[in-house]
Amino acid sequence: xxxxxxxxxxxxxxxxxxxxxxxxxxxxxxxxxxxxxxxxxxxxxxxxxxxxxxxxxxxxxxxxxxxxxxxxxxxxxxxxxxxxxxxxxxxxxxxxxxxxxxxxxxxxxxxxxxxxxxxxxxxxxxxxxxxxxxxxxxxxxxxxxxxxxxxxxxxxxxxxxxxxxxxxxxxxxxxxxxxxxxxxxxxxxxxxxxxxxxxxxxxxxxxxxxxxxxxxxxxxxxxxxxxxxxxxxxxxxxxxxxxxxxxxxxxxxxxxxxxxxxxxxxxxxxxxxxxxxxxxxxxxxxxxxxxxxxxxxxxxxxxxxxxxxxxxxxxxxxxxxxxxxxxxxxxxxxxxxxxxxxxxxxxxxx
Amino acid sequence: xxxxxxxxxxxxxxxxxxxxxxxxxxxxxxxxxxxxxxxxxxxxxxxxxxxxxxxxxxxxxxxxxxxxxxxxxxxxxxxxxxxxxxxxxxxxxxxxxxxxxxxxxxxxxxxxxxxxxxxxxxxxxxxxxxxxxxxxxxxxxxxxxxxxxxxxxxxxxxxxxxxxxxxxxxxxxxxxxxxxxxxxxxxxxxxxxxxxxxxxxxxxxxxxxxxxxxxxxxxxxxxxxxxxxxxxxxxxxxxxxxxxxxxxxxxxxxxxxxxxxxxxxxxxxxxxxxxxxxxxxxxxxxxxxxxxxxxxxxxxxxxxxxxxxxxxxxxxxxxxxxxxxxxxxxxxxxxxxxxxxxxx
Numbered sequence: 001x002x003x004x005x006x007x008x009x010x011x012x013x014x015x016x017x018x019x020x021x022x023x024x025x026x027x028x029x030x031x032x033x034x035x036x037x038x039x040x041x042x043x044x045x046x047x048x049x050x051x052x053x054x055x056x057x058x059x060x061x062x063x064x065x066x067x068x069x070x071x072x073x074x075x076x077x078x079x080x081x082x083x084x085x086x087x088x089x090x091x092x093x094x095x096x097x098x099x100x101x102x103x104x105x106x107x108x109x110x111x112x113x114x115x116x117x118x119x120x121x122x123x124x125x126x127x128x129x130x131x132x133x134x135x136x137x138x139x140x141x142x143x144x145x146x147x148x149x150x151x152x153x154x155x156x157x158x159x160x161x162x163x164x165x166x167x168x169x170x171x172x173x174x175x176x177x178x179x180x181x182x183x184x185x186x187x188x189x190x191x192x193x194x195x196x197x198x199x200x201x202x203x204x205x206x207x208x209x210x211x212x213x214x215x216x217x218x219x220x221x222x223x224x225x226x227x228x229x230x231x232x233x234x235x236x237x238x239x240x241x242x243x244x245x246x247x248x249x250x251x252x253x254x255x256x257x258x259x260x261x262x263x264x265x266x267x268x269x270x271x272x273x274x275x276x277x278x279x280x281x282x283x284x285x286x287x288x289x290x291x292x293x294x295x296x297x298x299x300x301x302x303x304x305x306x307x308x309x310x311x312x313x314x315x316x317x318x319x320x321x322x323x324x325x326x327x328x329x330x331x332x333x334x335x336x337x338x339x340x341x342x343x344x345x346x347x348x349x350x
Numbered sequence: 351x352x353x354x355x356x357x358x359x360x361x362x363x364x365x366x367x368x369x370x371x372x373x374x375x376x377x378x379x380x381x382x383x384x385x386x387x388x389x390x391x392x393x394x395x396x397x398x399x400x401x402x403x404x405x406x407x408x409x410x411x412x413x414x415x416x417x418x419x420x421x422x423x424x425x426x427x428x429x430x431x432x433x434x435x436x437x438x439x440x441x442x443x444x445x446x447x448x449x450x451x452x453x454x455x456x457x458x459x460x461x462x463x464x465x466x467x468x469x470x471x472x473x474x475x476x477x478x479x480x481x482x483x484x485x486x487x488x489x490x491x492x493x494x495x496x497x498x499x500x501x502x503x504x505x506x507x508x509x510x511x512x513x514x515x516x517x518x519x520x521x522x523x524x525x526x527x528x529x530x531x532x533x534x535x536x537x538x539x540x541x542x543x544x545x546x547x548x549x550x551x552x553x554x555x556x557x558x559x560x561x562x563x564x565x566x567x568x569x570x571x572x573x574x575x576x577x578x579x580x581x582x583x584x585x586x587x588x589x590x591x592x593x594x595x596x597x598x599x600x601x602x603x604x605x606x607x608x609x610x611x612x613x614x615x616x617x618x619x620x621x622x623x624x625x626x627x628x629x630x631x632x633x634x635x636x637x638x639x640x641x642x643x644x645x646x647x648x649x650x651x652x653x654x655x656x657x658x659x660x661x662x663x664x665x666x667x668x669x670x671x672x673x674x675x676x677x678x679x680x681x682x683x684x685x686x687x688x689x690x691x692x693x694x
Contacts, residue, residue, distance in 0.1 A: 079600060103602040104602070105602075106599070106601060107601065108602075112601070114596070114597055118594050118596065119594075120594065120616075121594075121616065131601060134611075135602055183601065
């Protein structure tokens with residue numbers, strides 16, 4: 001089943017400082033981040049994180065800088081050791097692993113893509129792409145065909161013998177993605193992978209990632225501070241603030257029912273018509289008597305529907321999935337869903 | 351009596367002082383004072399001597415003089431010297447062999463083999479014809495004025511010593527970069543080696559080894575010149591981009607893979623800068639080491655000073671400058687090649 005839990009994070013705490021165990025007690029008793037820093041000189045990294053990462057899906061962890069998102073992703077392959085809590089991969093506790101087993105896990109189970117690319121500057125693009133296999137002991141001749149294949153897949157055909165500094169930022173990150181793909185690991189960790197790129201290239205890279213994901217069905221954990229990017233990529237969205245999970249779930253759901261002023265502030269600037277999809281705002285009843293203006297797919301976004309309607313607010317559309325009618329959407333409902341805060345929608349619902 | 355008499359009586363040490371009383375030989379100053387009929391006691395507060403070892407000895411004969419400190423050090427050193435040589439001699443013997451071997455080889459191979467080989471090496475590491483021509487012309491000039499043998503001796507010593515500096519210095523630097531404790535322990539030693547006047551190195555070495563052995567100057571040169579390569583290796587590895595190290599960890603590199611595939615290659619520009627400095631410092635020391643029988647251009651400089659042989663001294667100095675320029679240009683050019691392949 002596609003909804004298997006790949007990675008499960010339970011009650012994860014991270015506190016930075018000389019005696020994190022002592023500080024942990026205070027945190028568990030409810031001390032907040034600022035007080036902990038003032039009174040005990042410890043920095044609260046993460047507080048009581050519980051996230052399930054589903055197999056074959058893109059889980060996006062979003063938050064502003066300092067929210068602990070990069071700290072969180074580094075716990076998954078234990079680049080950072082937690083203060084307390086549990087991390088399970090395929091039901092096995094990652095924290096129990098010995099050094100050799102952990103290395104095995106990093107080599108075969110998880111690959112990582114970095115914000116600053118982190119390519120080896122003295123190696124060619126080909127050697128960089130094959131780094132994971134090289135670490136496992138393959139020579140260039142062994143990994144060449146694999147590396148060339150994935151480099152071509154990310155659009156870097158013919159660049160194999162260049163050095164990273166000869167490539168643009170976007171191309172360097174393509175090498176970073178190829179490197180992660182060549183390792184053939186089921187889990188990919190992407191730490192602000194596209195944040196250092198300019199907007200157009202970033203959008204290209206997002207498309208590339210979605211396209212690859214359509215083919216490969218990897219379990220991807222993606223870190224970003226950009227809500228647009230988060231909404232575009234995520235199957236499951238986790239919003240972090242000051243080291244705590246504020247809300248997590250289906251991104252459409254979060255957009256329609258934000259449960260925190262922090263998130264409301266975040267989503268105010270979003271182009272809702274482009275992000276919201278028909279399935280999240282439709283009525284789940286199909287009335288056969290109504291004269292429908294046409295059929296919509298449930299994953300169409302509202303912008304498509306708006307252009308289909310030609311601006312006519314009286315139209316009602318039928319929503320179909322695999323040729324079967326699953327609901328309806330009136331243009332009235334659609335317009336209401338476009339009002340940009342969480343609160344008014346709740347009032348209309350009440 | 352003397353100024354600090356009252357101090358010792360106040361402490362109740364009169365007895366102890368008296369026991370140390372001996373009519374040993376007086377110091378020159380005492381004799382002069384006696385001759386001129388002056389008493390050792392100062393007349394006013396203005397002349398109050400610092401309570402130094404010698405001043406206290408005036409008041410209390412049992413108190414050691416400062417001369418006894420230096421003598422004690424010397425005697426202590428002489429006492430352990432034999433045992434120390436027993437250990438150090440065999441360990442350092444290969445140094446003598448390699449220095450003698452290099453000197454023998456460089457001098458006894460005909461010039462028309464040595465010079466082309468050197469030029470080939472220069473081309474190999476720099477890929478620059480300009481430098482090859484420059485080095486060739488400089489060597490030929492030195493040979494033309496009959497300084498060829500001296501220059502080759504100097505070069506042979508530098509090659510051996512700089513090679514050994516790198517051989518030991520790079521691993522020490524790597525160890526320092528991996529452990530902060532190691533770094534804390536090593537830095538004072540490096541500081542001392544760097545600031546100790548070069549002549550001072552020679553003093554204990556002369557006692558430990560025979561002046562006829564080449565390892566005597568070999569050790570002095572290595573101790574003096576090893577510092578930059580150690581420091582810059584440590585620095586270079588510590589400066590390697592944290593993101594790249596993190597990526598290496600994230601992809602499951604072992605510490606060994608990380609060292610050889612990431613840290614050393616990325617630290618190479620700094621390590622090579624250290625090698626350049628090490629070679630230059632070996633050259634500086636090989637001149638001073640001529641005091642303890644190191645052959646080469648330094649001997650001529652020394653002759654220039656001792657015999658007031660102005661021409662010989664100046665020309666030898668000029669030869670050293672030429673060697674310095676050659677070594678510096680060649681190592682810098684190879685450093686630039688490494689940099690060029692790594693620039694981001």
